[in-house]
Amino acid sequence: MSDSVGQYLNEIGMVPLLTAEEERELSQVIEKGREAQERLDAGEKKTREERRAIADAAAAKDRFIRANLRLVVSIARRYPLPPSMELLDLIQEGNLGLEHAVDKFDWRKGFKFSTYATFWIRQAIGRALDQKASLVRLPGDRSASLRAALRHASGEGTELDDEHSRLHRLTTPTSLDRTVGDESDGSELVDLLADNKPGPETLTLKAAEDEFVTGLLDVLEPRARYAVEQRFGLNDGRTRSYREVGEELGVTAEAARRLVKRAVGTVREEAGTRGAA
Numbered sequence: 001m002s003d004s005v006g007q008y009l010n011e012i013g014m015v016p017l018l019t020a021e022e023e024r025e026l027s028q029v030i031e032k033g034r035e036a037q038e039r040l041d042a043g044e045k046k047t048r049e050e051r052r053a054i055a056d057a058a059a060a061k062d063r064f065i066r067a068n069l070r071l072v073v074s075i076a077r078r079y080p081l082p083p084s085m086e087l088l089d090l091i092q093e094g095n096l097g098l099e100h101a102v103d104k105f106d107w108r109k110g111f112k113f114s115t116y117a118t119f120w121i122r123q124a125i126g127r128a129l130d131q132k133a134s135l136v137r138l139p140g141d142r143s144a145s146l147r148a149a150l151r152h153a154s155g156e157g158t159e160l161d162d163e164h165s166r167l168h169r170l171t172t173p174t175s176l177d178r179t180v181g182d183e184s185d186g187s188e189l190v191d192l193l194a195d196n197k198p199g200p201e202t203l204t205l206k207a208a209e210d211e212f213v214t215g216l217l218d219v220l221e222p223r224a225r226y227a228v229e230q231r232f233g234l235n236d237g238r239t240r241s242y243r244e245v246g247e248e249l250g251v252t253a254e255a256a257r258r259l260v261k262r263a264v265g266t267v268r269e270e271a272g273t274r275g276a277a
Contacts, residue, residue, distance in 0.1 A: 005087055012069040020112070026060040027107035033057020064102045065095070071114055072098050075121050082129065090125055097124025104222075111223045115249055119226045122235060219270045223249065224263040231260045 018026070036053040040046055072094035081087060101117035217225050217234075227249060233239040240248075246256035 008088065008091070009073065012066070012073070015066045015069070017070075018064070018067045018113075023064070023105075023113050024107045026064045027105055029060040030057045030064070030102070031107075033060070061099075061102055065099055068098055068102075068114070068117060069095065071117060072121055075118065076125060079125060079129065085129075090128065093128035094121045094125045097121040100124070106222075109221060109223065112250065115226070116222050118248070119222065119229070119235075126235065216267045216270050220263050220266060224259055224266070227256060227259045228263045228267070231256075 033054045033056060036050040036057075040050060040054075044050075072091055076087065076090040076094050079090060081090065097120040098117055101113070101120040104120075105113055105116055217228065220228065227245050229235050230240045230245050230248060231242070241253070242257045242260070243253040245260065246253045249256060249259075251259070
């Protein structure tokens, strides 16, 4: 562990964690500040109460974020670290996801903030790995699948199947100055690049399909959406059992199954509604 990482961990370790009641109280302060800002943006005259509400919201948000920085570190450490990035880089990206989670957290739902924030933190880290860590940009689903495979292997690609090994070599900087693949076949980097690139029509249809699915999931409350995404591997390509989903949500496998079943029913109903429109 580098000195900078150790110093960072020491600093955030001094910030006390929040209780569930404190999370609700801070969320309510943030919400009041957001409402005050919206009134100002709409052209209302700024009052002393509104200035105070906005200032209090900024302080509450700062405390909320600082109290959850350890959550970001615990998540970031689970990802294999690419040669082109340091752990602090990955943590910083996760912190952006944490900030977004604090902004969108609805205290009325009654679920734990850490469960809700985990989804946004993972999204931010995954997006950073896709955009910054790879020399060769892989499609989102292939990149997510590779990250999942690496988390369950050694992190160095030595225990991957053939397909993931090829993807790992493509996205690793050392691939540019050495022969890739089996040493006996003398394959070069260009040999691993697919020739059958999708055309504009295929890409357009794929983008429209992704947008449609994302829109359907938006009808779910965050807890249900997270359960569906984890169950079907929509974020990283790895499907989870109901037991695994339940463990991440803090419920039993049966409760997770019921949650996913209800959510899928809601999504199907929404899809039918849009299809009939």
